[in-house]
Amino acid sequence: MGELKKRIHAVCAYSKDDDIAIIITTKCAICGGKVEEREVSEEVRIGNDFVIIENVRAGVCVECGERYYPPGIVDRLRDIERSIRDRKTLKKLTLIGSTYRLGYDTHV
Numbered sequence: 001m002g003e004l005k006k007r008i009h010a011v012c013a014y015s016k017d018d019d020i021a022i023i024i025t026t027k028c029a030i031c032g033g034k035v036e037e038r039e040v041s042e043e044v045r046i047g048n049d050f051v052i053i054e055n056v057r058a059g060v061c062v063e064c065g066e067r068y069y070p071p072g073i074v075d076r077l078r079d080i081e082r083s084i085r086d087r088k089t090l091k092k093l094t095l096i097g098s099t100y101r102l103g104y105d106t107h108v
């Protein structure tokens, strides 16, 4: 799970329907800031390839940016991640950029 798992700190109340995420937690557990429901992008790394999963519904703290995911969405993200680890699935996605390597001390 790597990156994805690390970012999931907490989970909010949710409805059974994945598409209707009801975020009851309105206060951030980290800083106490206001949590609002938003559409965010999640990045998944597979070796040197990155996949950006767009339009993910999450609660986002307006102060520190901490994200809160309803359980249904966490499961869906894990399913997507599992699926895109398959090279065949990866080839079906739209290529939108390239990844480059640059050493910190390299003069460009």
Ligand SMILES: [Zn+2]
Pocket: 028, 029, 030, 031, 032, 033, 061, 062, 063, 064, 065, 066
């Ligand atoms: Zn916060």
